[in-house]
Amino acid sequence: MTDVLKAQDVASQIYLDANATTPVLPRIADVVSHTMQVCFGNPSSSHITGIQAKHLLEQTRSKARQVIGAASGEILFTSGATEGIQTAVVSTLIAAKNHDKKKPVLLYGATEHKAVPNTLAHWNKVLGLGAEVMAIPVDRFGKLDLDFIAAHVGDALMICTMAVNNETGVAQDLDKLEQVIRAHNPDVAWMVDCVQALGKKALALSDTTIDYAPFSGHKLYAPKGIGVLYIRQGSPYTPFIAGGGQEGGMRSGTENLPGIAGLNELFSLLNDAASDVFKSHDTLEGYRRALADALEDTFGKITFHHRFEDSVPTTLNFSVNELTSKEVMDLFDAAGIRVSGGSACSSGANRSFVLDAMGLSNWQSENAIRMSFGPAASEEEIAEACKRIRALKPILAANCLVISDSATSGQEACAMGLTQLRHQGACCWLYVSAARELVVIDPIVELIPRIEKLVVNQGLKTVVVLDTHIHQERISARALLQEILMPDVEEGNDLGWNGPVTLADATLERVATPGHSEDSVSYLLRQNDKVAYCFCGDLILPGGLGNTAIAGGDAAKMYTSLIALAEKLSPDSVICSGHDYQQCFAINWQTQQQQAPLLKRVVAGAISGEEFVAEKSASDDTLQTEKGVLCGYVDNAFSDAHAELDAATAKSKLSAEPDVVLLDIREPYEHDATPVASLFGIADNRVLNMPLSRMADALTKGLISPDNSYVLLCRSGNRSRQAAVNLRLLGFDKAYNLKGGLALLG
Numbered sequence: 001m002t003d004v005l006k007a008q009d010v011a012s013q014i015y016l017d018a019n020a021t022t023p024v025l026p027r028i029a030d031v032v033s034h035t036m037q038v039c040f041g042n043p044s045s046s047h048i049t050g051i052q053a054k055h056l057l058e059q060t061r062s063k064a065r066q067v068i069g070a071a072s073g074e075i076l077f078t079s080g081a082t083e084g085i086q087t088a089v090v091s092t093l094i095a096a097k098n099h100d101k102k103k104p105v106l107l108y109g110a111t112e113h114k115a116v117p118n119t120l121a122h123w124n125k126v127l128g129l130g131a132e133v134m135a136i137p138v139d140r141f142g143k144l145d146l147d148f149i150a151a152h153v154g155d156a157l158m159i160c161t162m163a164v165n166n167e168t169g170v171a172q173d174l175d176k177l178e179q180v181i182r183a184h185n186p187d188v189a190w191m192v193d194c195v196q197a198l199g200k201k202a203l204a205l206s207d208t209t210i211d212y213a214p215f216s217g218h219k220l221y222a223p224k225g226i227g228v229l230y231i232r233q234g235s236p237y238t239p240f241i242a243g244g245g246q247e248g249g250m251r252s253g254t255e256n257l258p259g260i261a262g263l264n265e266l267f268s269l270l271n272d273a274a275s276d277v278f279k280s281h282d283t284l285e286g287y288r289r290a291l292a293d294a295l296e297d298t299f300g301k302i303t304f305h306h307r308f309e310d311s312v313p314t315t316l317n318f319s320v321n322e323l324t325s326k327e328v329m330d331l332f333d334a335a336g337i338r339v340s341g342g343s344a345c346s347s348g349a350n351r352s353f354v355l356d357a358m359g360l361s362n363w364q365s366e367n368a369i370r371m372s373f374g375p376a377a378s379e380e381e382i383a384e385a386c387k388r389i390r391a392l393k394p395i396l397a398a399n400c401l402v403i404s405d406s407a408t409s410g411q412e413a414c415a416m417g418l419t420q421l422r423h424q425g426a427c428c429w430l431y432v433s434a435a436r437e438l439v440v441i442d443p444i445v446e447l448i449p450r451i452e453k454l455v456v457n458q459g460l461k462t463v464v465v466l467d468t469h470i471h472q473e474r475i476s477a478r479a480l481l482q483e484i485l486m487p488d489v490e491e492g493n494d495l496g497w498n499g500p501v502t503l504a505d506a507t508l509e510r511v512a513t514p515g516h517s518e519d520s521v522s523y524l525l526r527q528n529d530k531v532a533y534c535f536c537g538d539l540i541l542p543g544g545l546g547n548t549a550i551a552g553g554d555a556a557k558m559y560t561s562l563i564a565l566a567e568k569l570s571p572d573s574v575i576c577s578g579h580d581y582q583q584c585f586a587i588n589w590q591t592q593q594q595q596a597p598l599l600k601r602v603v604a605g606a607i608s609g610e611e612f613v614a615e616k617s618a619s620d621d622t623l624q625t626e627k628g629v630l631c632g633y634v635d636n637a638f639s640d641a642h643a644e645l646d647a648a649t650a651k652s653k654l655s656a657e658p659d660v661v662l663l664d665i666r667e668p669y670e671h672d673a674t675p676v677a678s679l680f681g682i683a684d685n686r687v688l689n690m691p692l693s694r695m696a697d698a699l700t701k702g703l704i705s706p707d708n709s710y711v712l713l714c715r716s717g718n719r720s721r722q723a724a725v726n727l728r729l730l731g732f733d734k735a736y737n738l739k740g741g742l743a744l745l746g
């Protein structure tokens with residue numbers, strides 16, 4: 001661990017995710033709090049307390065006009081941008097109900113926040129408009145296709161564009177857009193989502209023909225739950241919320257006065273040319289350059305997904321050429337830097353539709369990182385962020401994540417023995433013998449650069465690259481990897497097999513194990529005549545059996561294969577499957593049987609071939625319909641609540657019981673970036689870094705023992721929970737999970 005990271009207080013996070021949300025500035029929080037406690041009146045009340053509240057409300061409205069350049073038109077307080085978008089869309093579509101267009105369309109930019117197309121589609125359906133909701137394409141740089149707009153806006157009932165994109169910071173040229181839109185349709189309702197433009201771009205809305213412009217307070221240091229909608233004078237309007245007639249009947253419900261007071265203070269700052277709270281464009285550009293330099297120095301090959309000259313200076317969207325976004329996020333998280341993968345606003349998405357629309361590669365879209373700061377960022381914060389990013393460089397090098405100039409001793413731990421590499425639930429296994437001979441099983445295309453680096457950095461000699469079967473859900477990387485790692489060696493059969501392999505400390509044999517597919521084989525790695533590892537592809541999956549209801553699947557053959565394997569395995573042979581949906585990482589033959597009752601009955605001779613076929617086929621059919629998993633299923637949901645400790649209990653356990661070991665199950669690059677021992681006030685030698693990817697290796701080598709007591713730790717408590725439960729299944733009765741992980745350590 002570097003000194004910088006050791007010294008760092010992990011609680012002092014560097015927050016670089018301002019496009020998702022921002023902290024409330026202390027002076028804004030003061031005003032909000034004052035308004036809740038002192039100036040708390042209801043603006044509709046006629047007494048003095050109410051009048052004061054009303055004054056604050058109107059004063060804020062007038063400051064908003066100044067900030068967004070809206071001398072005319074309406075300024076409405078909303079709960080945020082999503083409500084502003086609803087209001088604009090509903091108002092427009094209700095007004096357009098009796099349109100006379102033959103093929104009406106609702107246009108929106110392809111990179112728009114999902115609130116926009118989803119709202120258009122929703123109200124189009126609810127109001128029965130029957131319009132086509134149509135995305136306006138963008139070019140490689142995220143700019144809207146003006147020719148497309150020119151061709152379609154004539155049929156449009158509404159067009160929605162955004163001033164600044166939340167993932168990339170790309171700003172649209174609103175003047176050009178206006179020219180094209182109005183040249184082809186002077187009357188169409190035009191909404192511009194201005195959420196990410198506030199405080200970053202000058203706006204003069206009432207000088208334009210923009211009809212609606214939503215804003216949101218929490219994107220610029222004001223609280224969540226307050227926003228503003230600008231409505232051009234004369235544009236259609238239907239109240240979205242009816243009730244007591246507040247906001248002149250345009251938006252009922254008692255006003256969120258504390259939020260409005262927060263906006264009041266924010267707008268004062270934005271209007272105050274003498275204030276230095278918000279930095280100048282040039283200063284912010286300097287910050288972005290500094291961060292970009294630190295990233296390039298640290299990670300080497302980086303692709304920025306947008307042109308800096310086209311985007312606001314507070315956003316950087318990039319991918320590290322050979323690291324997944326998860327790895328980069330984990331690293332940043334361990335170093336106390338908060339960034340986001342893709343768009344934090346669209347939860348659940350693991351690729352970016354914004355980058356897809358820009359035509360970027362799969363890799364870039366799946367592995368994008370967004371780093372964003374607010375315009376009130378300070379030079380010190382950015383300098384600290386750069387320092388922490390640079391401090392990751394030796395950690396990356398020591399963990400073979402980036403090709404380093406020289407081999408360091410830390411690399412030794414990376415590859416000797418067995419390592420599980422994963423990509424989206426699929427597993428690739430590496431075995432490195434004592435003489436640095438490498439066996440690769442079930443390689444995955446996305447992992448090729450990683451494996452290549454490992455081979456180069458650690459001086460490995462590739463002996464064989466194998467598949468357990470032709471995978472139906474993905475293209476095999478075997479031939480390609482073999483070509484890269486061992487170009488002079490003759491190709492084996494379709495799965496890469498050239499005959500039994502003898503390594504310095506192990507042998508590898510092949511057994512035909514059809515069942516999941518006709519060509520399925522298992523590879524048995526023997527050490528001292530015992531099968532240490534069984535690479536069985538999708539014949540057996542942790543806690544279950546492979547699917548037989550796919551092309552080439554055959555339950556009768558699976559039955560025979562399982563019996564054949566059972567004769568060769570011992571209870572502690574580690575089962576290394578082609579998928580690990582349960583995130584078990586290590587399961588031995590004995591536990592596997594306990595977890596898969598059907599398998600247990602086969603091995604015990606308690607079920608005939610016919611019975612097995614009937615049961616397996618029936619369960620495959622239901623599970624396939626219910627879960628839609630191609631390769632296999634895990635029948636049982638692991639759960640074991642009592643194995644969880646909260647942070648306080650874990651800390652007191654560690655201090656009261658000197659034999660308890662803190663097992664950090666994160667990858668070494670994450671572990672190295674966090675001062676784990678000092679966070680728990682224990683000596684360094686009581687912390688063991690045992691990443692999940694090396695759990696199977698640790699089990700066979702006896703690096704962890706069921707006799708000992710462990711508290712398992714990861715970032716969020718999820719991975720470690722799975723590992724603790726799994727260890728308990730393996731007989732580790734004193735394995736406990738730290739609930740909430742580092743995140744809830746406090």
Ligand code: PLP
Pocket residue numbers: 019079080081082083113115162164165166193195196215216217227345
């Ligand atoms: N539009 C953009 C560009 C955004 O970034 C967001 C943020 O999530 C929204 C709309 C939605 O804003 P709100 O959270 O205020 O509803």
